[in-house]
Every structure is written in structure tokens, then in C-alpha cells.
Amino acid sequence: MNVLTWLIPVSLLLGGLGLAGFVWTLRSSQYDDPDGDSQRILTNDWDDKPRP
Amino acid sequence: MADTASFSACPACDAAPIAKQIAENRMHQQGDILLSLPTIHCAGCISAVERKLLTIPGVTSARVNLSLKRVVAETGGALEAADLVEALEAIGYPAHELDSTALSSSAADKAARALLFRLGISGFAMMNVMLLSVAVWSGAEAATRDLFHWISAMIALPVIIWAAQPFFKNAWTALRAGHLNMDVPISLAIFLAGGMSLFETINGGEEAYFDAALSLTFFLLAGRYLDQRTRRAARSAAEELTALEVPRVVQLTEDGEATVPLAQIAAGDMVLVRPGARVPVDGIVTKGDSEVDRALLTGETLPVAIGVETIVSAGEINLTGPLEIRVTAAGRDSSLSRMADLVTIAEGAKNRYSSLADKAAQIYAPGVHTLAFLAFIGWLWASGGDIRFALNIAVAVLIITCPCALGLAVPAVVTAASGNLFRKGLLVKNATALERLAEVDFVVFDKTGTLTDGDVVPGALDDLSMQNQRLALALAQNSGHPLARALAQALQLRGISPATLTDIREVPGKGVQAKLNGTDVALGRAEWLGAEAGQGTATFLQCENGKVLEIPFEDHLRADAIDTIAALKSSGLPVMLLSGDNDAAVAQAAEALGIDQFHARMRPEDKAAKLKDLADQGHHVLMVGDGLNDTVALASAHVSVSPASALDAARVASDIVLLGNRLGAISDARAIARSARRRILENFAIAAGYNAISVPIALMGFASPLAAALAMSTSSILVSLNALRLRGAAQEEAQ
Incomplete structure (x- = not known):
């Protein structure tokens, strides 16, 4: 059962990483316009430099 | 829905933070313009719209949201929404302003x-x-x-x-x-x-x-x-109505003109209304001839000629000449305020x-x-x-x-x-609107701006000889009157070239006159040309031989108005037309649309009363309308729809906004x-x-x-x- 002392913290940590990723996407407004984002990759508008 | 279940326990506790939020938004978002773009659908549209908006001086940023089909432009308060709408329409994207606070995304x-x-x-x-x-x-x-x-x-x-x-x-x-x-x-x-x-x-x-x-x-x-x-912050249509009131008025006293706040005006005072201004009070004209635009209040398509002894109401727009008005009711007693009161009552009933x-x-x-x-x-x-x-x-x-x-x-x-309806061009604003829409068993339409697109088209142009068509075009081109402009447009579309005229002169409120090869010709009102005015909307042409011909006009129906009415009727819903326009115009439109029940010359409170009658008979009425004169009716109907081109107050009062130009979405909406x-x-x-x-x-x-x-x-x-x-x-x- 000693393996549990490792596995449980590891699983929590990995899950926590995913959660942190989710919080980051949420904070940076990545769920505001899903349709638009899927279309915007098709334009060449800001390919040379990032949008100001 | 579930939120009404959970929030309704204490409406006041909820209302306070919402009101505060709205106020904060108003402060925060001044200068941000929110436009609805019902036709955008692709990557090309996004960049075309954003590029176009950024070329307008004063626009500091523009961001399209394709999921919501709208664009937010930061302008720093320098621009009006109308400027942006015009620019976008020029590149082929119809746009409508959205109430930046009520539908505010933030x-x-x-x-x-x-x-x-x-x-x-x-x-x-x-x-x-x-x-x-x-x-x-x-x-x-x-x-x-x-x-x-x-x-x-x-x-x-x-x-x-x-x-x-x-x-x-x-x-x-x-x-x-x-x-x-x-x-x-x-x-x-x-x-x-x-x-x-x-x-x-x-x-x-x-x-x-x-x-x-x-x-x-x-x-x-x-x-x-x-x-x-699916929820939107609620905003009161009654507030929108009071916002239409003119805050300052030019009062005529013995010492001359003075600009005073509206609150200081009482019945019996004299006020001056300049051309282009909104009439601030209810009153009687004592001096001056002009035309007023009553479309917002009554739904009449065309400006109405007024003179001494004519009664005017707050909210009408004075078009051509200055008017002196003796005040009969001002402020809380004016017809505009009374309408706001009616809307408040109706909104309260709906919230229950x-x-x-x-x-x-x-x-x-x-x-x-x-x-x-x-x-x-x-x-x-x-x-x-x-x-x-x-x-x-x-x-x-x-x-x-x-x-x-x-x-x-x-x-x-x-x-x-709601997602389904949005794809069909309907924005559901109220959480319980869908449930109410499902119960609808009677449909009431407004005419002007709803079933018609607010334009008029001349009918029976073929009755005019080619020579008279050329004459009419030449005269019409020299007038700014809506009827003349519509006539000129229709004739140009037929490929007619204008006749050559001399001594062209526009007589305000009457028409245009000129000389053709030395003889007097004219285009204008019946009384002015000595002809007998008919029932419907018409303009009159005095030809070279001195005869006066009538050119009748018809309302221009929206493209799918007839199909929509037919679809609603075939699904077993009685349809009624309530309009503030004159009898002939309403009868004509009703006949073209196949509507048997129609009422003309309805004032705002008449419309509301009619809806109440229907409700008392046990009907659940769907009201479709766009004008100020429909606001009370929209607020008191079981469920209401207004086109995106409608006036702010009407749009706020309605539960569902029609984003596209397609009326047909209404019959789909009921099915959904x-x-x-x-x-x-x-x-x-x-x-x-x-x-x-x-x-x-x-x-x-x-x-x-x-x-x-x-x-x-x-x-x-x-x-x-x-x-x-x-x-x-x-x-x-x-x-």
C-alpha cells in the first residue's frame, strides 16, 4: 500500500495542472467566441506580426 | 427560468445590484458601440468588418464576435452608431445598433x-x-x-x-x-x-x-x-420613453425667447419649436405652417401637414417650418409620459x-x-x-x-x-419568452416598419404616358419629399430619362413647380394643384396640357411578409393588423397580405386596449411591432417580437428581437x-x-x-x- 503515498499526490498534482490550464484559458477569454476563433485561423491578417 | 425560480424570492434584493451594474456599465462603456451583424458567417466577413471599422477615423479598436454575430467598436465617444452602420452597409453587411447596456456582453x-x-x-x-x-x-x-x-x-x-x-x-x-x-x-x-x-x-x-x-x-x-x-439584464422600456423627452425648451415670453428646462413649462405657456426639433409638449399650434413626422407615435408613413389650430403631441418631429405652440400639457401630463406610465404597468404585469x-x-x-x-x-x-x-x-x-x-x-x-432560434435570426431576450411563445394562439401585426419596410412605392406607373413619366422624374428629382424621392427612384429604375425643365422651384409643404417649354408644370399635393384628394396616399402631377393626374402610392411590403402571414394562418393562428395609418393604406396592405381582420387609425392606447380585449377573450397574443406607438402593446402582449430596425423603446419592450430581415423566422420560432x-x-x-x-x-x-x-x-x-x-x-x- 506504500505506493499510494506516491500515487495519490501525483494524481492530484497532474489533475491540478489541468485545472490551472483551465483557469488560464478562462482568464484569457478563450471561451468568449468559439466560432470566431475557429474561423480566424483561416485569415492571413496578423500572420506577420501579432495584433496590436 | 430556473433563475426566476431561485431569484424571485426577493425581487428587490436582486434588482438593486442589477440596476447598479447597469449604471456602472453605462459609465464604463461610454464610447463603445455594439452592433449586431446578422449576416456574418465566415473568416472573410470577420476581417472585412474589422478592417472597414478600423479605417474610420475615431475607431480605436474593433472586435467581431462570430458566435454572437456582433462587433464591439471602441470609439472614445467621438462617433455615433449610425456612422458605423452606414460604413458597414456600404460594404454589404447590414448592421443594427444594440442597446449597449441591456445586451452588454461584459x-x-x-x-x-x-x-x-x-x-x-x-x-x-x-x-x-x-x-x-x-x-x-x-x-x-x-x-x-x-x-x-x-x-x-x-x-x-x-x-x-x-x-x-x-x-x-x-x-x-x-x-x-x-x-x-x-x-x-x-x-x-x-x-x-x-x-x-x-x-x-x-x-x-x-x-x-x-x-x-x-x-x-x-x-x-x-x-x-x-x-x-440565455439571460439578459432587464431594462425598462418606460425609461427609454422618458429619454425621448426633450430636456430644454425654447419658451416665448413677453421679453422674447428664453431656453428653459422642460420642468418649468406649464399649460398655457407658449413655446417655439424649430424645424428638425422634437415637439416637447402637447399643445395647439398658434402660428406657423409645417409638416410633422408622426411615424414614431402613430405609425403614419408620411409627414403630415399642419397649420394654425392643429393639435400636436410630445414626441413628434417638426420638419419644415418653425411653430409656435400653446402648451396644453407638459411633463408628467404629456402624451409621451402617459404612454410611459402605461408601459410601466404592462411591464409589471408581465414580470408576474x-x-x-x-x-x-x-x-x-x-x-x-x-x-x-x-x-x-x-x-x-x-x-x-x-x-x-x-x-x-x-x-x-x-x-x-x-x-x-x-x-x-x-x-x-x-x-x-435559443441557440436554434439565434441561427434563424431571432435573439431571445427574456428567459420565459419561449414558454410564452409556445402558448400563443393569436398574432397581431403592426403595419409600418413591421410588415412594410417603411418605404412607399408608386403604383400604376404604366398608366402614365412616356412623356409624363419623363416630366414626373424631372420634377421629382428636385424635391426632398419622401414621396417624390420614391417616385424618382422608381422611374430611374425603369430607365426613364428626365425632361428638361426651367425655373424649378420647390414650395415647402406643397410641392415642386417648373416650366416645360414655357408652360407651368408641377408635382405636389392635391389641394395645391386644385385636384380632389383621393382616399389613399398619392401625389399629383400637373402636365403640360394643364391636366392633373394622380400617382397613387403603395406601401412596400417586406419580401416575405405575404408568405409569413400565409404560414401563420395555415398553422391555425388568426392574424390581425393594427395600424395607426389611414384607412385606405391599411385596407390596401391587409388585402395584399390576405389579412381579414384589420383596424386603422389606432392610437397607442387603442392598440393596447385591443390586445387587452383579446386577452380577456382568453387569447394569448403575439404582438409584432416596431414603433413608439407599439410600445405599450408590445409590453402588454403575452409575448412580443420587434425587428432590429425598431426604435430602442420598442426593442426593449419586446421579448424577442428579429435580427435578420426575415419575418418568416417568426413562424419557425413558434414551432421551436x-x-x-x-x-x-x-x-x-x-x-x-x-x-x-x-x-x-x-x-x-x-x-x-x-x-x-x-x-x-x-x-x-x-x-x-x-x-x-x-x-x-x-x-x-x-x-
């Missing part, structure tokens, strides 16, 4: 984002605890089980306390106001599940419900999130509509509490005073009956249906609303069926955390899948 988005955050956290916690619970269910014993319970408690308790706050807050507000709402049993179940499990964990008990408490929180937050997304979710909550909440309490008393008696055991059963009953499925039943369907209502009822049936099976099990004391987790997830998923079925069904119907 406030609603912030709330939705906060809920999504809580949802994410509780989902994370739920999955981790579920993982540990699986180990316990599959036979972990003694120290291992206790350890797993402790780890679960460490994850679950902080998450529950934080993530379930929206429910706790609502439940507390409701309890303080002495009400029961859906959030009370929810909060009680989450709270007791957490507390009881902690107690069991401390005492090394076998069963802990941490996973159940978390999945409850997760599923209910999901319902709340969907709900939030009790939705299906409200009704469900009213039966559900007391039922659950009684059941849990009876279980506690019953088992206390049966087990001979074992409080811990009896409490465990009561908590199990509360958890099992907790309205997971019920909480999702309405929002899941409403989200699916009806199937949405069916789905909601089915979902309630699913939730009830699930309770009918699981409650006896819980009451008998056989419920285990595993059974609770299974039952809860299955019913929630079933309800969501049933809601998604709406998508498929509606697409079939549309094809």
Missing part, C-alpha cells in the same frame, strides 16, 4: 465566467473524489478507507463551501424573505451531505457522501451556467408570469422537506431512538431527491432552443418554442420518474453512496440528451 459575461470557474473547480474535485470513492466502493477497508475518506474530505469541503455559494446565497435570501425556492432543498442537501460525511469520517463510519455532494454542485452549476448564458420552473419549485421544495422529515421521524421511531441512523436516512433522502435533473431540465432545453415546451415537460417527467423509483429505496434505507452517484448522473445525462434532441427535431421541421 456584465453577463463576467457572471457567466464566474460560474464557469466554479463549474471547472467542482468538476475537478468531483472527478478526484469519485476516483477515491471507487476504491472505497470496491472494498477498501479500515485504515485505507478512513484515509481515502479524509483525503476526499480535504478536497470536497473547501470546494463545496466555495463553489456552491450561489445556491447558499439564493437560499438564504429566500429564507430571510420567508419563501421557499429550489435553492433551499439544494443547499440543504449539499450542506447536510458534506456535514454528515465529515461526521462519519471522524467516527470512522463506512459511508461518506462527498462525491454526491460534489456531483450535485457540479450538475446544478452546469444548469445555472446555461441559464446565465410564473414559469414552468417556478411552478415545479413550488410543488417540489415543500414536498422534499416533508418527505425527509417524515423519514427522520419514522426511522427514529422504528430504530428506537438511533438519531445517527435516522439522520443518515433523512440525508440520503434529501440527496437522492435533490433536483439535479430538475435543475437541468429547463436551462438545457432553453439553451438548445412548442417543441421546447414539450421537451421541458418530458424532462420533468424523467425527473419525476427517477424520483418515483429512487425515493422508496432511500426511504427504506437501502440507498448507498454508489446508488446515489449512479442515479444522479444517469438522470442528469438523460435530461441533457433529451434537450439536445430539440436540435435534431427543429432541423427536421425546418427542412
Whole structure:
């Protein structure tokens, strides 16, 4: 059962990483316009430099 | 819907923060212009719109949101929405201004984002605890089980306390106001599940419900999130009406002109209204000839000529000449304010509509509490005073009956249906609008601006000789009058070239006159040319030979108006036309559209009275209108629709906004609303069926955390899948 002392913290940590990723996407407004984002990759508008 | 169930307990407590939020938004967003773009659909559209807007001086940023089909432009307050609309229409994208506060993305988005955050956290916690619970269910014993319970408690308790706050807050507000709402049993179940499990964990008990408490929180937050997304901050149409009042007035006194606040004007005073200004008061013209635009108030398409002794009302726009007016009513007594009062009353009546979710909550909440309490008393008696055991059963009953499925039943369907309607060009503004739309059995249309697009077209041009057509074009080109402009446009479309005229002169309020080869010719009003005015809208042409010919005009119907009316009638709905326009114009339009019941010359209060009559006869009326004169009717109808081109006040008063130019969406909308209502009822049936099976099990004391987790997830998923079925069904119907 000693393996549990490792596995449980590891699983929590990995899950926590995913959660942190989710919080980051949420904070940076990545769920505001899903349709638009899927279309915007098709334009060449800001390919040379990032949008100001 | 569910939010009305949960928030309605104390409307005032909710209204205050919302009002504050709106005020803050107004401050914050000054200069941001929000436009609806119903036709955008691709990557090309996005960059075309953004590029175009950025070329306009004063626009500092522009961002299209394709999911919502709108664009936000930051202008720093320098530009009007109309400037941007014009620029976008020039490149082929019809645009409409949206009420930047009512439909504001930022406030609603912030709330939705906060809920999504809580949802994410509780989902994370739920999955981790579920993982540990699986180990316990599959036979972990003694120290291992206790350890797993402790780890679960460490994850679950902080998450529950934080993530379930929206429910706790609502439940507390409701309890303080002495009400029961859906959030009370929810909060009680989450709270007791957490507390009881902690107690069991401390005492090394076998069963802990941490996973159940978390999945409850997760599923209910999901319902709340969907709900939030379909909800818009409410704004009062009555306020919009009062905003139309002119704050300052030019008063005529013995000393001359003075600009004073409207509040200082009383009946009997004299005021001056310059051309282009809005008439600030009700009164009688004492000096001056002019034309006024009454379209907003009465729905009349064309300007009306007025002179001495004519009665004018607040809100009309003076077009051509200065007017001196003796005030008969000002401020609170003016017709505009009276209309605002009527709208306030109508809005109040509408807010009392009790939705299906409200009704469900009213039966559900007391039922659950009684059941849990009876279980506690019953088992206390049966087990001979074992409080811990009896409490465990009561908590199990509360958890099992907790309205997971019920909480999702309405929002899941409403989200699916609203999305469907949005793709068809309808923006649903009110949470209960769909339910009300499903009950509609009578449709009332306004004419001007709703069934017609506000333009007029000359009819029977073929009756004019080629020579007269050329003459009419030449005269019409030299006038700014709407009829003349429409005539010129129609003639140009036919490829006519104008005749050559000399001495062209426009006589304000009368028409245009000129000389053709030395003889007098003219285009204008009947009385001016000595002809007899007919019933309908017409202009008159004095030809070279001195004869006066009538050129009749017809309202220009929207492209699919006839089909829409036919579709509504074929689905068994009586259709009525109520218009403020003159008898002939209304009769003509009604005949063209195939509407048998129509009423002309309706004042705003007449329209509202007519709707009340229909409601008294037991009809649920759908009102479609766009003008100020429709506002009272829109607010008092069972459910109302206005086109995006409508006046602010009318759009605010209506439940659904028609974004595209397609009226046909209205008949589709009813079909979708009806199937949405069916789905909601089915979902309630699913939730009830699930309770009918699981409650006896819980009451008998056989419920285990595993059974609770299974039952809860299955019913929630079933309800969501049933809601998604709406998508498929509606697409079939549309094809």
C-alpha cells in the first residue's frame, strides 16, 4: 500500500495542472467566441506580426 | 427560468445590484458601440468588418464576435452608431445598433465566467473524489478507507463551501424573505451531505457522501451556467420613453425667447419649436405652417401637414417650418409620459408570469422537506431512538431527491432552443419568452416598419404616358419629399430619362413647380394643384396640357411578409393588423397580405386596449411591432417580437428581437418554442420518474453512496440528451 503515498499526490498534482490550464484559458477569454476563433485561423491578417 | 425560480424570492434584493451594474456599465462603456451583424458567417466577413471599422477615423479598436454575430467598436465617444452602420452597409453587411447596456456582453459575461470557474473547480474535485470513492466502493477497508475518506474530505469541503455559494446565497435570501425556492432543498442537501460525511469520517463510519455532494454542485452549476448564458439584464422600456423627452425648451415670453428646462413649462405657456426639433409638449399650434413626422407615435408613413389650430403631441418631429405652440400639457401630463406610465404597468404585469420552473419549485421544495422529515421521524421511531441512523436516512433522502435533473431540465432545453432560434435570426431576450411563445394562439401585426419596410412605392406607373413619366422624374428629382424621392427612384429604375425643365422651384409643404417649354408644370399635393384628394396616399402631377393626374402610392411590403402571414394562418393562428395609418393604406396592405381582420387609425392606447380585449377573450397574443406607438402593446402582449430596425423603446419592450430581415423566422420560432415546451415537460417527467423509483429505496434505507452517484448522473445525462434532441427535431421541421 506504500505506493499510494506516491500515487495519490501525483494524481492530484497532474489533475491540478489541468485545472490551472483551465483557469488560464478562462482568464484569457478563450471561451468568449468559439466560432470566431475557429474561423480566424483561416485569415492571413496578423500572420506577420501579432495584433496590436 | 430556473433563475426566476431561485431569484424571485426577493425581487428587490436582486434588482438593486442589477440596476447598479447597469449604471456602472453605462459609465464604463461610454464610447463603445455594439452592433449586431446578422449576416456574418465566415473568416472573410470577420476581417472585412474589422478592417472597414478600423479605417474610420475615431475607431480605436474593433472586435467581431462570430458566435454572437456582433462587433464591439471602441470609439472614445467621438462617433455615433449610425456612422458605423452606414460604413458597414456600404460594404454589404447590414448592421443594427444594440442597446449597449441591456445586451452588454461584459456584465453577463463576467457572471457567466464566474460560474464557469466554479463549474471547472467542482468538476475537478468531483472527478478526484469519485476516483477515491471507487476504491472505497470496491472494498477498501479500515485504515485505507478512513484515509481515502479524509483525503476526499480535504478536497470536497473547501470546494463545496466555495463553489456552491450561489445556491447558499439564493437560499438564504429566500429564507430571510420567508419563501421557499429550489435553492433551499439544494443547499440543504449539499450542506447536510458534506456535514454528515465529515461526521462519519471522524467516527470512522463506512459511508461518506462527498462525491454526491460534489456531483450535485457540479450538475446544478452546469444548469445555472446555461441559464446565465440565455439571460439578459432587464431594462425598462418606460425609461427609454422618458429619454425621448426633450430636456430644454425654447419658451416665448413677453421679453422674447428664453431656453428653459422642460420642468418649468406649464399649460398655457407658449413655446417655439424649430424645424428638425422634437415637439416637447402637447399643445395647439398658434402660428406657423409645417409638416410633422408622426411615424414614431402613430405609425403614419408620411409627414403630415399642419397649420394654425392643429393639435400636436410630445414626441413628434417638426420638419419644415418653425411653430409656435400653446402648451396644453407638459411633463408628467404629456402624451409621451402617459404612454410611459402605461408601459410601466404592462411591464409589471408581465414580470408576474410564473414559469414552468417556478411552478415545479413550488410543488417540489415543500414536498422534499416533508418527505425527509417524515423519514427522520419514522426511522427514529422504528430504530428506537438511533438519531445517527435516522439522520443518515433523512440525508440520503434529501440527496437522492435533490433536483439535479430538475435543475437541468429547463436551462438545457432553453439553451438548445435559443441557440436554434439565434441561427434563424431571432435573439431571445427574456428567459420565459419561449414558454410564452409556445402558448400563443393569436398574432397581431403592426403595419409600418413591421410588415412594410417603411418605404412607399408608386403604383400604376404604366398608366402614365412616356412623356409624363419623363416630366414626373424631372420634377421629382428636385424635391426632398419622401414621396417624390420614391417616385424618382422608381422611374430611374425603369430607365426613364428626365425632361428638361426651367425655373424649378420647390414650395415647402406643397410641392415642386417648373416650366416645360414655357408652360407651368408641377408635382405636389392635391389641394395645391386644385385636384380632389383621393382616399389613399398619392401625389399629383400637373402636365403640360394643364391636366392633373394622380400617382397613387403603395406601401412596400417586406419580401416575405405575404408568405409569413400565409404560414401563420395555415398553422391555425388568426392574424390581425393594427395600424395607426389611414384607412385606405391599411385596407390596401391587409388585402395584399390576405389579412381579414384589420383596424386603422389606432392610437397607442387603442392598440393596447385591443390586445387587452383579446386577452380577456382568453387569447394569448403575439404582438409584432416596431414603433413608439407599439410600445405599450408590445409590453402588454403575452409575448412580443420587434425587428432590429425598431426604435430602442420598442426593442426593449419586446421579448424577442428579429435580427435578420426575415419575418418568416417568426413562424419557425413558434414551432421551436412548442417543441421546447414539450421537451421541458418530458424532462420533468424523467425527473419525476427517477424520483418515483429512487425515493422508496432511500426511504427504506437501502440507498448507498454508489446508488446515489449512479442515479444522479444517469438522470442528469438523460435530461441533457433529451434537450439536445430539440436540435435534431427543429432541423427536421425546418427542412
